[in-house]
Amino acid sequence: MISQPTMLTLIRPDDWHLHLRDGRAMQAVLPDTARRFARAIIMPNLKPPVTTTEQAVAYQARILSALPDELSGRFQPLMTLYLTDSTLPTEIVRAKMSGVVHAVKLYPAGATTHSDAGVTDITHCYPVLEMMERHDMPLLVHGEVVNPEVDIFDREKVFIERVLIPLTQRFPELRIVFEHITTRDAVDFVQSASRQIAATITAHHLLLNRNALLAGGLHPHHYCLPVLKRESHRRALLDAATNGSRKFFLGTDSAPHPRSDKESACGCAGIYSAHAAIEIYAQIFEQAGKLDRLEAFASFHGPDFYRLPRNQDRISLIKESWRIPQQFEYANDTLVPLGAGEMLEWKLSEGSLD
Numbered sequence: 001m002i003s004q005p006t007m008l009t010l011i012r013p014d015d016w017h018l019h020l021r022d023g024r025a026m027q028a029v030l031p032d033t034a035r036r037f038a039r040a041i042i043m044p045n046l047k048p049p050v051t052t053t054e055q056a057v058a059y060q061a062r063i064l065s066a067l068p069d070e071l072s073g074r075f076q077p078l079m080t081l082y083l084t085d086s087t088l089p090t091e092i093v094r095a096k097m098s099g100v101v102h103a104v105k106l107y108p109a110g111a112t113t114h115s116d117a118g119v120t121d122i123t124h125c126y127p128v129l130e131m132m133e134r135h136d137m138p139l140l141v142h143g144e145v146v147n148p149e150v151d152i153f154d155r156e157k158v159f160i161e162r163v164l165i166p167l168t169q170r171f172p173e174l175r176i177v178f179e180h181i182t183t184r185d186a187v188d189f190v191q192s193a194s195r196q197i198a199a200t201i202t203a204h205h206l207l208l209n210r211n212a213l214l215a216g217g218l219h220p221h222h223y224c225l226p227v228l229k230r231e232s233h234r235r236a237l238l239d240a241a242t243n244g245s246r247k248f249f250l251g252t253d254s255a256p257h258p259r260s261d262k263e264s265a266c267g268c269a270g271i272y273s274a275h276a277a278i279e280i281y282a283q284i285f286e287q288a289g290k291l292d293r294l295e296a297f298a299s300f301h302g303p304d305f306y307r308l309p310r311n312q313d314r315i316s317l318i319k320e321s322w323r324i325p326q327q328f329e330y331a332n333d334t335l336v337p338l339g340a341g342e343m344l345e346w347k348l349s350e351g352s353l354d
């Protein structure tokens, strides 16, 4: 009989794609991430977006001052800039020199939550991309085209063909993270691309296929962008995350929205997973028989790509069933987390805080 592990200890992970929002909303969710992760790449899609180094420095200060005392000094927000049609190349130099900004984020205008200030035509950004390539500033992409004639389930695949391949050809030295990938096409593209190209994979895209969104009723809390895909794509993502390739790493895309905005005639996109992110990944890797691959995916591949040191301290998860709460308080509303009301087999050890 093979004994099941009852404790899992790994180098403290980082989250390479996170939405913290701002103000009271941020205060409500920040401890969930800071308890588990040492660092996170903070998405700049605030309203208004974080487009300058000065704004990123100020946002970082707000995040740090929102940390509760017991977590203060334990979490490092890695900031990003929101790319627009009018971003100036000189902003990249400022960003690089700040040491605070670690990447620039491309949102095609209209592709996702708070993307209306995004890029309408990537050719407008060529001078900025050239500067990023020269200064080794990574580009993070929300990889979906927005053309209304393209089916929403095909938007990632079409983005690869129309935007990403031409971009990698024009800027071969530019480091690019293809964020929250959802398709076999994206996995194949990243695998076969140069070592400058990597991807983040969310817990929800590893866990769920589109039935979770559409079968047996409409499930707004499973609605995110890029939208969940069919099972064969989920399997391709799972293979990519667990096969040891250095090109794939953890990025939760935890994206909180108040319940009233999710349960609405026009529900907004985003899934909240920070409350149990590493535990959910652990469960997924264990079910795939690949628990031994979790640490590299969660704690090594990300810093290696970003050229940052790996963390030194560790966290422990214990094998103990617990029920995910149905909801959390969230500013003046409530927040429904991924897996609300369901059991999880891995629990963060409180000792991890020592």
Ligand SMILES: NC(=O)N[C@@H](CC(=O)O)C(=O)O
Residues within 6 Å of the ligand: 019, 045, 112, 113, 114, 142, 223, 224, 225, 226, 253, 255, 256, 269, 270, 271
């Ligand atoms: N993933 C989502 O569905 N939503 C994100 C935006 C994004 O990452 O595309 C959000 O900010 O709510």
Ligand SMILES: [Zn+2]
Residues within 6 Å of the ligand: 112, 142, 179, 180, 225, 226
């Ligand atoms: Zn996105």
Ligand SMILES: [Zn+2]
Residues within 6 Å of the ligand: 017, 018, 019, 043, 253, 255
């Ligand atoms: Zn996101």
